[in-house]
Amino acid sequence: MISNSSFPPLKIRGRTLLPIVQGGMGVGVSAHRLAGSVAREGALGTIASIDLRHHHSDLIEMCKAKPDRETLEQANLIALEREIRAAKALAEERGMIAVNVMKAVRAHADYVRTACEHGADAIVMGAGLPLDLPDLTQGHEIALIPILSDSRGIALVLKKWMKKNRLPDAIVIEHPALAGGHLGVTDLADMNDARFGFARVIEETTQTIESLGLSRADIPLIVAGGINSHEAVRACLAAGANGVQLGTPFAVTQEGDAHPNFKRVLADATPEDIVEFVSVTGLPARAVRTPWLDRYLRNEARIRNKIGLVKNACPTALECLSVCGLRDGIEKFGHFCIDTRLAAALRGDVNNGLFFRGREALPFGRAIRSVHDLLELLMTGVARPAVENRCAYALS
Numbered sequence: 494m495i496s497n498s499s500f501p502p503l504k505i506r507g508r509t510l511l512p513i514v515q516g517g518m519g520v521g522v523s524a525h526r527l528a529g530s531v532a533r534e535g536a537l538g539t540i541a542s543i544d545l546r547h548h549h550s551d552l553i554e555m556c557k558a559k560p561d562r563e564t565l566e567q568a569n570l571i572a573l574e575r576e577i578r579a580a581k582a583l584a585e586e587r588g589m590i591a592v593n594v595m596k597a598v599r600a601h602a603d604y605v606r607t608a609c610e611h612g613a614d615a616i617v618m619g620a621g622l623p624l625d626l627p628d629l630t631q632g633h634e635i636a637l638i639p640i641l642s643d644s645r646g647i648a649l650v651l652k653k654w655m656k657k658n659r660l661p662d663a664i665v666i667e668h669p670a671l672a673g674g675h676l677g678v679t680d681l682a683d684m685n686d687a688r689f690g691f692a693r694v695i696e697e698t699t700q701t702i703e704s705l706g707l708s709r710a711d712i713p714l715i716v717a718g719g720i721n722s723h724e725a726v727r728a729c730l731a732a733g734a735n736g737v738q739l740g741t742p743f744a745v746t747q748e749g750d751a752h753p754n755f756k757r758v759l760a761d762a763t764p765e766d767i768v769e770f771v772s773v774t775g776l777p778a779r780a781v782r783t784p785w786l787d788r789y790l791r792n793e794a795r796i797r798n799k800i801g802l803v804k805n806a807c808p809t810a811l812e813c814l815s816v817c818g819l820r821d822g823i824e825k826f827g828h829f830c831i832d833t834r835l836a837a838a839l840r841g842d843v844n845n846g847l848f849f850r851g852r853e854a855l856p857f858g859r860a861i862r863s864v865h866d867l868l869e870l871l872m873t874g875v876a877r878p879a880v881e882n883r884c885a886y887a888l889s
């Protein structure tokens with residue numbers, strides 16, 4: 494476990510944590526091994542709830558035998574339950590285990606219920622406004638952490654939640670110009686807008702909190718996107734954040750739950766390889782321009798013209814999203830099966846997968862290191878030498 498002497502601790506619902514949070518990464522990129530390893534070091538580790546069945550061969554067999562929506566959904570809920578249990582066992586009562594649920598996912602309420610019933614310490618909800626989260630979790634002792642990108646969204650959630658007598662236990666502020674995965678803007682041209690600057694969001698949120706008669710000390714703010722060094726952590730905390738959330742640097746750790754090829758793709762990507770595009774959710778997203786994404790983007794206009802308005806049967810039968818550009822025939826949304834592409838990336842299929850990634854360079858460059866080494870570097874600024882043989886494949 495890392496001792497925290499450099500920075501003030503992050504306090505969430507009475508727990509004292511390192512001020513470094515591991516963000517949820519679907520499909521399967523942050524499952525029990527990563528989240529449990531982070532929590533074991535005294536930090537908040539997050540399991541991404543979406544489509545975890547891919548980590549369980551018996552559940553995949555069950556889905557192959559009966560490939561209907563009910564069976565696939567059931568498999569995912571069983572997988573989430575198993576992953577929470579395994580993460581908690583790995584954490585040995587240290588840190589905190591959160592479950593990330595995307596509001597845009599059709600079964601989000603089922604994932605929230607399963608997380609509450611099987612001992613998750615927190616629900617972190619993004620990809621849509623989590624206005625119903627307090628209702629979904631009523632009667633459960635669990636921290637609630639919305640992910641938002643600007644102070645207007647934060648003010649809206651605070652006011653709605655106050656009417657339900659609930660406050661967020663922390664808020665993640667994710668920068669659309671820097672983070673990996675789906676981004677909190679409706680229009681890509683908007684992502685560099687000054688309203689997303691961390692210092693500005695923190696300042697405006699502090700004003701909102703005070704104007705609502707609340708105490709800033711009761712609502713920790715965690716900034717996310719592009720944080721990749723001890724100095725960057727220090728700067729965020731100096732700007733008023735109580736913690737920082739990282740995604741990509743944790744995805745490429747030894748404990749990251751994805752295939753080694755997945756980590757190689759993320760770690761080897763140069764700034765020119767990282768692109769933004771419109772996902773099937775209608776939200777912009779950031780990923781590495783791997784062979785499939787390159788082909789898709791070169792043909793995007795043609796695909797939209799040809800099948801933009803055509804409704805399709807869901808290729809997996811899961812119907813993962815409430816609204817899907819491919820299934821529902823929404824021309825200006827993306828037109829591909831996101832679940833199939835993300836699952837291919839998880840298995841290390843470089844040619845066919847979709848590899849989400851944040852914009853910035855990684856703390857250890859191209860090297861694959863442990864969760865402990867990453868947290869130690871972020872907390873202290875000191876990178877201890879890699880243990881020989883442990884990261885051999887990273888040095889090629």
Ligand SMILES: Cc1cc2nc3c(=O)[nH]c(=O)nc-3n(C[C@H](O)[C@H](O)[C@H](O)COP(=O)(O)O)c2cc1C
Pocket residue numbers: 515516517518519520522541543593595618619620640667671672673674675717718719720738739740741742744848849850851852853
């Ligand atoms: C591979 C990958 C998958 C992600 N999946 C999710 C997800 O399922 N839900 C979510 O809320 N955020 C997701 N994110 C965002 C991260 O949780 C995190 O906030 C973000 O990546 C921070 O930026 P960074 O990668 O620059 O550190 C994902 C990010 C990556 C890199």
